[in-house]
Amino acid sequence: MKTIIILGDGMADEPIASLGNKTPLQAAHKPYIDLLAAKGMSGELDTIPVGFKPGSEIANLSVLGYDVPKVFEGRGSLEAASMGIDILPREMAMRCNLICIEDGKIKNHSAGHISSEEAAELIRFLDKELGDDKLSFYPGVSYRHLLKLKGGNKDLDCTPPHDVIGTPFEKVMIKAVSAEAQESADFLNKAILKSQELLKDHPINKKRIAEGKDPANSIWPWSPGYRPQMETLQELFGINSGSVISAVDLIMGIGVYAGLKVIHVEGATGLYDTNYEGKAEAAIEALKNDDFVYLHIEASDEAGHDGNVELKTKTIEYLDNRVVRTIYEATKDWDEPVTIAILPDHPTPCALRTHTNKPIPFLIYRSNGKADDVQVYDEFESPKGAYGLLKGREFMETLFGK
Numbered sequence: 055m056k057t058i059i060i061l062g063d064g065m066a067d068e069p070i071a072s073l074g075n076k077t078p079l080q081a082a083h084k085p086y087i088d089l090l091a092a093k094g095m096s097g098e099l100d101t102i103p104v105g106f107k108p109g110s111e112i113a114n115l116s117v118l119g120y121d122v123p124k125v126f127e128g129r130g131s132l133e134a135a136s137m138g139i140d141i142l143p144r145e146m147a148m149r150c151n152l153i154c155i156e157d158g159k160i161k162n163h164s165a166g167h168i169s170s171e172e173a174a175e176l177i178r179f180l181d182k183e184l185g186d187d188k189l190s191f192y193p194g195v196s197y198r199h200l201l202k203l204k205g206g207n208k209d210l211d212c213t214p215p216h217d218v219i220g221t222p223f224e225k226v227m228i229k230a231v232s233a234e235a236q237e238s239a240d241f242l243n244k245a246i247l248k249s250q251e252l253l254k255d256h257p258i259n260k261k262r263i264a265e266g267k268d269p270a271n272s273i274w275p276w277s278p279g280y281r282p283q284m285e286t287l288q289e290l291f292g293i294n295s296g297s298v299i300s301a302v303d304l305i306m307g308i309g310v311y312a313g314l315k316v317i318h319v320e321g322a323t324g325l326y327d328t329n330y331e332g333k334a335e336a337a338i339e340a341l342k343n344d345d346f347v348y349l350h351i352e353a354s355d356e357a358g359h360d361g362n363v364e365l366k367t368k369t370i371e372y373l374d375n376r377v378v379r380t381i382y383e384a385t386k387d388w389d390e391p392v393t394i395a396i397l398p399d400h401p402t403p404c405a406l407r408t409h410t411n412k413p414i415p416f417l418i419y420r421s422n423g424k425a426d427d428v429q430v431y432d433e434f435e436s437p438k439g440a441y442g443l444l445k446g447r448e449f450m451e452t453l454f455g456k
Contacts, residue, residue: 057393057453058337058347058381061117062373063110063302064355064402066414066433070363078354078367078404079415079432084374086382087396087417091431094394094419097441099449101400102411109214109409110355111277113399114308118348119290119450128208128279129304134200136306136316139192141281146206146238148278149304150191150199152176152270153215155250158222163215163359164197166268167325172258173197176270183252184245194303196324201275203242209235210242212276216359217408223272242275249273286313287346290447291454296346299336301328305350314348315340324352326369330376337377338384341392351377358402366404391422395453396431413443418453 065079073081101116102108103123111129115122130147134140141147152173154161165173174193181191192200213226227246230239250272253259259269287293298309301322309316319336321329328351337349351373357366378396385392397416400409415436417428426440437443441452 055391055393056341056345056385056388057395058341058349059117059395059397059453060373060378060381061114061348061350062354062370062396062398063350063352064358064400064409065366065370065373065398066401066412067358067366068401068403068405070404072363073367077433078363078370080434082367082370082374084370084378084431086379087374088430090378090382090394090396090419091417091436092429093425094417094423095426095441096415096417096428096431096436096439098413098437098443099397099416100413100443100445103446107214107409108400108411109277110399111304111308113409114305114350116446117397117399117449118287118308118312119447120284121446125282125284126279127282129277130200130202131279131282132307132311133194133198133303134192134202134307135310136303137192137194137200139200139202141202144205146203146208146278146280148201148203148212148242148275150201151215151274151276152197152199153272153274154268154270155223155272156268158224160215160219160221160223160226160274161268162219163274164356165270166262167356168197168262168270170195172262173199173270176253176256176258179256180249180252180273184248189241189245195301197270198303201273203238206278207232207235207238208278208280210239210278212278214276215274219407228275246273246275282311284311286311288313291450293346293454295344296348297340297344298348298350299333299340300348300350300352302350302352305348309348314346315344325356326353326365326372328353330372331380334377334380337381341385349377354398355402358404359407361404361407363404386421388421391420393421393423393453394419401433413437416441416449
């Protein structure tokens with residue numbers, strides 16, 4: 055059996071007035087996703103354990119069947135694995151966004167989706183000016199970067215910037231949860247303020263402002279943790295070989311710890327202009343050799359964070375026509391049975407512009423399997439499917455018949 059998960063990050067939503075009180079999933083023209091729903095079986099999945107915020111790191115670990123309270127060590131340490139950066143003992147890693155602050159408020163979490171080339175120059179500049187034997191910065195993709203702090207204490211209350219767009223940044227700076235972490239909180243907050251002084255007159259930002267673009271005028275560290283201890287998917291579910299395809303360091307890093315091969319696709323951006331066809335073709339080739347492929351598409355999540363209803367609907371249609379159609383048509387007549395699962399990791403409602411912890415709809419189509427009565431895939435029809443509500447590792451156990 056060949057198995058692929060096609061994950062449309064954040065594509066679940068709430069009814070929207072401009073769509074006739076439909077969700078983007080309901081409004082989108084997605085004939086192939088609906089075809090797989092009609093030919094397969096559906097349900098909903100709770101991806102956010104009690105006590106955790108609905109971040110993509112938590113949700114994707116849950117989708118893959120991990121015991122989140124046991125293995126989670128922060129987003130930064132997962133992304134470090136994708137970037138080839140080792141987390142040593144007594145080191146703390148953090149995601150470090152480049153963000154745009156305007157009139158003292160967080161305007162956006164992405165510095166206007168700054169290019170990787172511009173961002174890398176800024177991060178290298180900050181590492182030179184702020185970095186020392188204790189603090190280090192590492193460039194990633196677009197606005198997503200890494201910070202390492204030697205001797206850092208992870209007992210911190212950090213706010214993801216995409217959760218607080220429009221909020222005065224000083225109200226959501228890092229807070230120590232314990233007395234032992236106060237030094238780390240103070241150190242990181244000073245680094246945020248220093249970065250703002252250093253970045254405001256940088257030539258990259260002057261050029262962006264002149265072009266009518268948002269400047270990357272502050273760092274924003276969040277999701278602290280140490281090196282995680284994770285079993286591989288082979289150890290958990292007996293998956294002999296697998297690959298992960300994504301434009302996002304977080305997902306690739308989870309894949310590294312899960313024992314999956316990372317496949318890089320040229321033109322994969324994490325936005326609506328990503329190379330959908332290239333990702334689909336890479337997934338088909340990987341399935342020829344591997345038992346399992348985790349194909350992650352970020353575009354719908356970014357559209358949700360931007361509150362762009364029209365774009366989010368289009369990203370779902372792109373996923374259907376340029377990914378799902380290609381993979382289904384290429385594999386439907388294979389001699390070896392193929393299982394295709396489609397789901398988001400969490401909702402990212404356009405009205406809220408951030409993640410929520412509601413259960414997400416999923417479908418599982420097996421080329422040699424049975425169908426239930428669900429005919430379309432969305433937030434309201436899928437929960438009526440034969441699988442009902444699943445939690446924790448139940449999704450992966452169902453997917454692999456464990």
